[in-house]
Amino acid sequence: MDVLYGIPLIGLLFQLIAYLVQVLPLIAPIIVVLATPIALGAMCGFMNERSGVVNIGIEGMMLSAAFTGWVAAATMTALFPGQTPIAGFFGATPALVVGLLVAIATGMLVSVAHAWLSISVRADQIISGTIINIVAVGATGYLNILISGTAPPTAGSFRAWVPPKELMDLPYVGWLFDAFLNQGPIVLTMLVMAVVLQVLLFRSRWGLRTRAVGEHPKAAETVGVDVIRLRYRNVILGGIFAGLAGAWFTLEYGNSFQGGMTNGRGFIALAALIFGRWTPIGGLGAALLFTSSEAIGTAIRFQPPSGELAQLGDLLSGVPSQVFSALPYLVTIIVLAGVVGRSLPPAAVGKPYQRESVS
Amino acid sequence: MIQRLRDQLLIPALAVVMGLFVGAIVMIVTSPLIDGQFQLDLPLKAYGALIDGSVGSFNAIIQTLVEATPLVLAGLAVGLGFKAGLFNIGAQGQFLLGALGAALVGGWLAGASPWVAIPLALLAGVIAGAIYGFIPGALKAFTGAHEVVTTIMLNYIALYILAYLITGPLRDPFATFARTVDVGNAALPLLPETRNGHIGILLAAAAVPIVWWLLFRSTLGFQIRAVGANPDAARYAGMRPRALIILTMSVSGLLAGLAGAIQILGLTKHMPIGYASSIGFDAIAVALLGRSHPLGVLLAALLFGAMRAGSGLMQVRAGIPVQMIDVLQGVILFFLAADVILRWVFRVRARGTGIGQESTVTRSYGGQTSI
Amino acid sequence: MTEPQTSATAVVAPSLEMRGITKRYPGVVANDHIDLTVRPGEIHALLGENGAGKSTLMNILYGLAKPDEGEILLDGQQVDISGPTDAIRRGINMVHQHFMLIPVLTVAENILLGEEELRGRIFLDRRESRRRIRELGERFGFDIDPDEKVGRLSVGWQQRVEILKALYRDARILVLDEPTAVLTPQETEEIFAVLRRLAQDGHSIVFISHKLYEVMAIADRITVIRRGKVVGERLPSATDEDDLAELMVGREVQLTVDRGISHPGDVVLDVRGLEVRNDRGRTVVHGVDLQVRAGEILGIAGVAGNGQDELVEAITGLRRPATGSVTLAGEDVAGSSPRELHDRGIAFVPADRHRYGCILSWSIADNLVLNDYHNEPYSRGVVMDEQAMRERALEAIAQFDIRTPGPNVPMGTLSGGNQQKVVVARELDRDVRLLVLDQPTRGLDVGSVESIHRLTIAKRDSGTAVLLVSAELDEVLELSDRIAVMYRGRIVAVVDGRTAQRDEVGLLMATGGATTPTPTGGATPTPAGDAAR
Structure with a gap:
């Protein structure tokens, strides 16, 4: 091995692989956790854009849901103190479940507004998304300050499901079970839904019609698909994922709300959607890649490659950690520009559909 | 002429009225959270304070x-993009890089004569912003990458560039918190008798007629507007849509960069880490409410600026958090987009539409642009 | 599937009967009491020029438009077709001229869409649908891979997918709108074979076309419509192409403008060996030679879609020619930009005035200087002169009789005729060497047509070379000093505009000169060229 590491470039590559093998099991759980809101946001975008509606309001949808979910759960806790977690069920209390449902409902409600503006009013879909973002920042910030004096600060949060120890202790792959299964309900839902949506997209009637409407709504309409209804339904259902992502912030990963706490995750979700070529699994993969980039940047600072890997360590410690954080955005631009493998959006995305007038 | 002016102004004005009305309802509904009971006169108190404070x-x-x-400046930047059929969500990033450029050069020239330091610092900000606008413009013209996505990505890249430079090479070694050095003599002078009325105000005021002239009186503006209104006809008429897209995005970035430079040189005098701003979305709001017309942008910016200026007093006197301004801004935009509601409520039959003029922006989002 | 109609002697109700269909649009009667009867197992051709009313009639059948008068009967039962879905449910299927296919989906997915076979109520039963598609394909003689992406198929195969789509929905009446417009002769032959099989199987087929030889080759019966009216019904055995051409094109020529005598001078535009490809990379202009002299009008007659659009775009700089030379007053200008050509003295009135000719949201004054804004007096340096533009607008409004409240009114609020007058005013009111007019009077009222014709002749008399392209044969006959007939991308004949007979030119337009051209002959690309698009 020493010999290999000595060769420039190839040696560095091997050192990098060795380093990843070393640190990945340690950082994998947090990568999966942090990828969750991004992957869920990408699923929300997926539901919208595959049926032909641009959604840049994911950020605002998440933020609103994070806020209302938290308020609902905290209020429930205040009204009915002393709730006990349901045994063996992610440490869920009735308050947390209510909070989760309220968050999902919020995501759907905001999506109704987006659907109405973009499908019925035929307003510019990007402007509609922008409005959602502005209103969400303002409204949550405003209400948060108003209630900060009176509301109880927390309703607790969901806990991780602990998979059987034997599974996690398996050699070589045990850490994967730990990373993916030793997680809270929202993370697990996200993982399941990525697969389910992927299968539905390519195998179900709904998926076929959605793809058709996003590509060529007129062709779909001539064979009897109701374009308007399908778009409404998909946009509103997409809100569920934004709602779940919001709930992740205040009911699973954290247990309180701060203004603007989504901190651009909704926009990274958009990048993940594009990078993942408008598929749910692709979006999840992109989200994992994006958060890995950041996590590795952090790992390098706290546990730099050393010993045999010193050469790599010297190289990487010279790279500012911000480069790793900015990498996802840079890569998205490169992909969009078609420099390495173009990612093409659904052909009809962004175009309001107007039925042929029957005169 | 009067009729046209009325058509242009009516819908935005009604949107503002409806926005303030909805804002009032929100205040009343949330008033128990402010002091324990419903206060029907809270909106009057709040809006009164808003007016006093502004x-x-x-x-x-x-x-x-x-x-x-x-x-004004960032609103002009976004509005100029709209005129060319471009949605510049990147005013945020261009603003930040402009601010950084000004802080950098201003810091270097802190000891130089103000006559040298101020123009050069401003110039640095303007150039930095223009370059950051040029990138998405060139990407769109040559690869078809849609500017909405690329500018959003560039906004975040800008944040990391800033974080790196301010915590690293550009950090003021004597400051407790990560920040750049003070701009010293590059700071913008104040207008007489004011506490912080820097001359950047005059620059913004000058930018309005300049952009207006550029758009409506120069051959360049003629081409920019032609490309925005009908790219095919522009090509038929011998214009070069690609070059115009790149140029427009660069000028747009330039204006946003100037805004950033003025904020640093006129107000903070240095660039702190985590220099946060919501200017990107505010600028979109201003451009939309001002219907992308320089005079409209000026009016919209004054309106939102007044709200921000008065928000402090509103919080003190009526207990309404300053975030109310964001709510109002968003709700006004909502009614502008959903002008069907306004038309129904006010029984308007004016020709001018809310955001209809700009609503062709998204048309190129899917697939490749034909330029 | 419907039972094949076995007995031809029994009194069988027509599978489709349209009676007295009338459809009026503002200013035009698109369908004027049209009757159409299609029997089971019949291939019925609907023949007519562009704009004769064929599409309107089929849109009515497909539920996309409601007739003002008349009724539709299916198998003798009066029906009211509410929309495409309803039409499909009743067994009427349409293969649109612009395919309603989704390129990124597979053949099977395109066919299934809207008519999915399900497994467990959610999932597509792909095996069953594949089986059905294969079976249908075999039955009608084409073997198609259901899992191929439609975007990767050649146009001919895409058309077969469209037909399969209809068969999958148990179509009994199949309407094909100009199905051969995008096909090579070989593909056309293959599609014809498919259609014959379908007819044998008892399907009724309505075949919309303006190509005489195709209609003669495929149809069992032919209904000819002109200007919204049925002008004749023929059996192929009892007619010939001359007869059909005469019916289709008609005889009436309304001379309204005295064109006077022309005095041709030097050659201004000299085009040699020009080949031009369309957006799909297919060569659609084949080795065209033409010359236009100063002081003459050269008219290009031809049925729309024979390469005229691409020819004009190549001459005016909107499209780069593949090979060949374009010389303007002795200088080679092939591949020059629109701006260079404008500055060298070409004026161009484009066919699609909304797309190219003007900016609808802009004022008349702005539109009048759209391609001249950078020249004096409208601008000096980079400074536009608002006053000069306004004066120009007022002058043009008066001179060209543009009906408008004022020069600052947006173009979009004007009538089509007045919009075109603005475009014409912009292009005609300066000294140019060559004026290119592409469909200059399409969709205009009689008054506007006349004034544009007068202006064109005046321009010629002032010594300008004029190239006129029009799908309106009457217009070409009325104005041209010489007429070049374009057919399948070639100039097949040049005739004297004064002595040309309408039937003669009409027949050239419809057949390209050969009395019975074989579909495989003539100016068509190779199948390989098509597949490589």
Whole structure:
């Protein structure tokens, strides 16, 4: 091995692989956790854009849901103190479940507004998304300050499901079970839904019609698909994922709300959607890649490659950690520009559909 | 002429009225959270304070102008993009890089003569912003990458560039918190008799007629508007849509960069880490409410600037958090987009539409642009 | 599937009968009491020029438009077709001229869409649908891979997918709108074979076309419509192409403008060996030679879609020619930009005035200087002169009789005729060497047509070379000093505009000169060229 590491470039590559093998099991759980809101946001975008509606309001949808979910759960806790977690069920209390449902409902409600503006009013879909973002920042910030004096600060949060120890202790792959299964309900839902949506997209009637409407709504309409209804339904259902992502912030990963706490995750979700070529699994993969980039940047600072890997360590410690954080955005631009493998959006995305007038 | 002016102004004005009305309802509904009971007169109190705080005194008016200055410039930046059929969500990033450029050069020239330091610092900000606008413009012209996505990505890249430079090479070694050095003599002089009424206000005021002239009186503006209104006809008429897209995005970035430079040189005098701003979305709001017309942008920026200037007093007197301004801004935009509601409520049959003019922006989002 | 109609002697109700269909649009009667009867197992051709009313009639059948008068009967039962879905449910299927296919989906997915076979109520039963598609394909003689992406198929195969789509929905009446417009002769032959099989199987087929030889080759019966009216019904055995051409094109020529005598001078535009490809990379202009002299009008007659659009775009700089030379007053200008050509003295009135000719949201004054804004007096340096533009607008409004409240009114609020007058005013009111007019009077009222014709002749008399392209044969006959007939991308004949007979030119337009051209002959690309698009 020493010999290999000595060769420039190839040696560095091997050192990098060795380093990843070393640190990945340690950082994998947090990568999966942090990828969750991004992957869920990408699923929300997926539901919208595959049926032909641009959604840049994911950020605002998440933020609103994070806020209302938290308020609902905290209020429930205040009204009915002393709730006990349901045994063996992610440490869920009735308050947390209510909070989760309220968050999902919020995501759907905001999506109704987006659907109405973009499908019925035929307003510019990007402007509609922008409005959602502005209103969400303002409204949550405003209400948060108003209630900060009176509301109880927390309703607790969901806990991780602990998979059987034997599974996690398996050699070589045990850490994967730990990373993916030793997680809270929202993370697990996200993982399941990525697969389910992927299968539905390519195998179900709904998926076929959605793809058709996003590509060529007129062709779909001539064979009897109701374009308007399908778009409404998909946009509103997409809100569920934004709602779940919001709930992740205040009911699973954290247990309180701060203004603007989504901190651009909704926009990274958009990048993940594009990078993942408008598929749910692709979006999840992109989200994992994006958060890995950041996590590795952090790992390098706290546990730099050393010993045999010193050469790599010297190289990487010279790279500012911000480069790793900015990498996802840079890569998205490169992909969009078609420099390495173009990612093409659904052909009809962004175009309001107007039925042929029957005169 | 009067009729046209009325058509242009009616819908935005009604949107503002409806926005304030909805804002009032929100205040009343949430008033129990403020002091325990419903207060029907809370909106009056709040709006009264808002007016007092924004135009009630000389200082208040100056504060309104100070708040409106970056909104005018960034609003012009976004509005110029709209005129060319481009949606520049990247005003945020261009603003930040402009601010950084000004802080950098201003810091270097802190000891130089103001006559040298100020123009060069401003120039640095303007160039940095223009370059950051040029990138998405070139990407769109040559690869078809849609500017909405690329500018959003560039906004975040800008944040990391800033974080790296301010915590690293550009950090003021003597400061407790990560920040750049003070701009010293590059700071913008104040207008007489004011506390913070810097001359950036005049620059913003000058930018309005300049952009207006550029758009409506120069051959360049003629081409920019042609490309925005009908790219095919522009090509038929011998214009070069690609070059115009790149140029427009660069000029747009330039204006946003100037806004950033003025904020640093006029207000903070240095660039702190985590220099946060919501200017990107505020600028979109200003451009949309001002219908992308320089005069409209000026009016919209003054309105939002006044709200921001008065929001402090509103919080003190009526207990309404300053975030109310964001709510109002968003709700006004909502009614502008959903002008069907306005038409129904006010029984309007004016020709001018809410955001209809700009609503062709998204058309190129899917697939490749034909330029 | 419907039972094949076995007995031809029994009194069988027509599978489709349209009676007295009338459809009026503002200013035009698109369908004027049209009767159409299609029997089971019949291939019925609907023949007519562009704009004769064929599409309107089929849109009515497909439920996309409601007739003002008349009724539709299916198998003798009066029906009211509410929309495409309803039409499909009743067994009427349409293969649109612009395919309603989704390129990124597979053949099977395109066919299934809207008519999915399900497994467990959610999932597509792909095996069953594949089986059905294969079976249908075999039955009608084409073997198609259901899992191929439609975007990767050649146009001919895409058309077969469209037909399969209809068969999958148990179509009994199949309407094909100009199905051969995008096909090579070989593909056309293959599609014809498919259609014959379908007819044998008892399907009724309505075949919309303006190509005489195709209609003669495929149809069992032919209904000819002109200007919204049925002008004749023929059996192929009892007619010939001359007869059909005469019916289709008609005889009436309304001379309204005295064209006077032309005095041709030097050659201004000299085009040699020009080949031009369309957006799909297919060569659609083949080795065209033409010359236009100063002081003459050269008219290009031809049925729309024979390469005229691409020819004009190549001459005016909107499209780069593949090979060949374009010379303007002795200088080679092939591949020059629109701006260069404008500055060298070409004026161009484009066919699609909304797309190219003007900016609808802009004022008349702005539109009048759209391609001249950078020249004096409208601008000096980079400074536009608002006053000069306004004066120009007022002058043009008066001179060209543009009906408008004022020069600052947006173009979009004007009538089509007045919009075109603005475009014409912009292009005609300066000294140019060559004026290119592409469909200059399409969709205009009689008054506007006349004034544009007068202006064109005046321009010629002032010594300008004029190239006129029009799908309106009457217009070409009325104005041209010489007429070049374009057919399948070639100039097949040049005739004297004064002595040309309408039937003669009409027949050239419809057949390209050969009395019975074989579909495989003539100016068509190779199948390989098509597949490589």
